[in-house]
Structure formats: structure tokens, C-alpha cells
Amino acid sequence: MTATIAYDLPVANFIDALSATGHVTHSKYKKTSVTFHHNGGRLSLQGILDVWKTRPASAHFQSDASGRVGQYVDVNEYAWATGNTYGNCYSISIEMADLTLAPEWKVAEVTWRSAARLAGWLFAKVIKAAPTRSNVFVHHHWKSTDCAGPYIDKIFNDLLEEVQVWYKHFTTPTVPSKPTTPTPTDDWEAIMGLFNTKDEFIAAVAKGTEQGVGNYMSRFLKDEAGTGDTILDDTKAHRAAELDVLNKIAANTTPKV
Ligand SMILES: [Zn+2]
Numbered sequence: 110m111t112a113t114i115a116y117d118l119p120v121a122n123f124i125d126a127l128s129a130t131g132h133v134t135h136s137k138y139k140k141t142s143v144t145f146h147h148n149g150g151r152l153s154l155q156g157i158l159d160v161w162k163t164r165p166a167s168a169h170f171q172s173d174a175s176g177r178v179g180q181y182v183d184v185n186e187y188a189w190a191t192g193n194t195y196g197n198c199y200s201i202s203i204e205m206a207d208l209t210l211a212p213e214w215k216v217a218e219v220t221w222r223s224a225a226r227l228a229g230w231l232f233a234k235v236i237k238a239a240p241t242r243s244n245v246f247v248h249h250h251w252k253s254t255d256c257a258g259p260y261i262d263k264i265f266n267d268l269l270e271e272v273q274v275w276y277k278h279f280t281t282p283t284v285p286s287k288p289t290t291p292t293p294t295d296d297w298e299a300i301m302g303l304f305n306t307k308d309e310f311i312a313a314v315a316k317g318t319e320q321g322v323g324n325y326m327s328r329f330l331k332d333e334a335g336t337g338d339t340i341l342d343d344t345k346a347h348r349a350a351e352l353d354v355l356n357k358i359a360a361n362t363t364p365k366v
């Protein structure tokens with residue numbers, strides 16, 4: 110069985126059933142656009158296949174009255190959809206069930222929004238280009254026809270915007286989950302919470318001290334200019350002077366009675 114696209118919502122698979130009608134050309138093209146159509150009727154996912162069994166026509170997808178999606182033609186293949194060779198080669202056609210019939214040919218919001226979501230996915234994963242007025246079409250872009258009807262013409266800006274929103278959604282990387290390492294904190298309780306026992310805490314402090322001394326040593330004592338030893342000697346001298354001052358203060362201080 111020929112697989113449907115790897116969409117993140119269910120796709121009813123009619124690809125082999127449509128192929129059996131013979132109303133498709135099994136040659137592959139690099140698709141560059143999406144074309145919207147309407148049924149000119151209120152057809153179910155199975156219903157449009159039944160039409161295509163007798164009418165020499167097809168499209169890649171259909172969005173039904175409740176926004177469910179069916180696939181009929183491999184996404185890169187040539188569907189008999191636009192009445193235009195170039196359109197059939199390079200565009201992916203999406204049919205939409207009508208909510209009302211002539212003259213308005215209204216399409217339910219759930220139907221066209223579902224079709225737009227699918228188109229956004231196709232631009233992100235198959236066409237690999239951002240959807241614009243230059244590659245999002247209705248059928249009458251390709252030939253003289255009313256399809257996709259006056260209602261879709263009226264809301265076309267909303268339809269295009271919806272395609273663009275979903276394109277952005279499907280091309281935005283998912284946010285990685287929170288890091289598991291603890292974040293720096295000044296909260297003493299939180300810090301102590303990192304250790305199970307007093308010994309763990311002491312070991313961690315000892316390790317930190319050792320690393321600190323190690324960093325100091327490698328930073329200053331491996332100094333090829335030889336200034337590291339001077340800095341270490343200066344530090345030792347400074348510490349000795351401090352201790353001397355502290356001792357003098359201690360010797361001259363008499364506790365008050
Ligand atoms: Zn059409």
C-alpha cells in the first residue's frame with residue numbers, strides 16, 4: 110500500500126484506490142506551489158473518490174465537511190487537477206467540500222482551516238519555501254473556471270494568512286525540555302538539598318577547593334614569563350602581613366570588664 114504523507118494528524122489513505130481509476134500520471138515533480146479547489150458539492154472523503162472513478166480527474170488531497178483529510182495522489186506526482194500541464198506538474202492540489210451550494214459555494218471554516226493547515230505543512234516539509242501570493246493559488250489561477258468558488262475568493266486573504274501561520278508553526282524548532290542540571294541559586298536550603306549526607310557536602314566542598322587551587326596553579330605557575338611565581342610570592346607576603354596586623358591587634362586589645 111502506498112503510504113500517505115507523514116502528517117501529524119490522521120490522513121485517510123485513498124492513494125491506491127485512486128490509482129486504480131487510472132486518473133493520475135505516475136511521474137514525479139519537485140512541487141513549488143499549492144492550489145485550492147472546491148468540490149462543487151458536499152462530498153465526503155469516499156464521495157470524491159467515487160466521483161473520480163467516472164470523471165477523469167483527481168487531486169492530491171480533500172478536506173471534508175468536518176475538516177478530516179484524505180490523500181489520493183502521491184504528493185510529488187501529477188494529479189489531473191488544474192486543467193493546466195504546468196499546474197499539474199508543479200502544484201499540490203487540495204479539494205475542499207462545500208457547506209452551501211450555488212451561488213455562494215460557501216466552505217465551512219473547519220474545512221478551509223484544515224486545508225490551510227495541511228498546506229502550511231506541505232510548504233514546510235515538501236515544497237520547502239514560505240507561502241506567499243506567488244505560490245498559494247486557487248484553481249482559476251491555472252485556467253478559466255470558477256473553482257474554488259466566490260466564497261474562497263472572498264476569504265482568500267484569511268486563507269493565505271492561515272497557511273502562513275501553520276508554515277511558521279511547522280518550521281519553528283520545538284523548544285527543548287528544561288535542563289536537568291540544577292540552576293545556580295543563592296537559596297541555602299536549595300543548595301543543601303543537592304546533597305544527601307554531610308559527607309557528600311564536605312566531599313563536594315573539598316573537591317571545589319582542590320579544583321580552585323588547581324586552576325590557580327595552572328593559571329599562574331605555568332606562566333612562561335615567570336610572573337606567576339612573583340604573584341604567588343606577593344600573595345604569600347600579603348597574607349603574612351595581614352596575619353601580623355591581626356596578631357598585633359589581638360595583643361593590644363584588652364577585653365572590657
Ligand atoms: Zn478545481
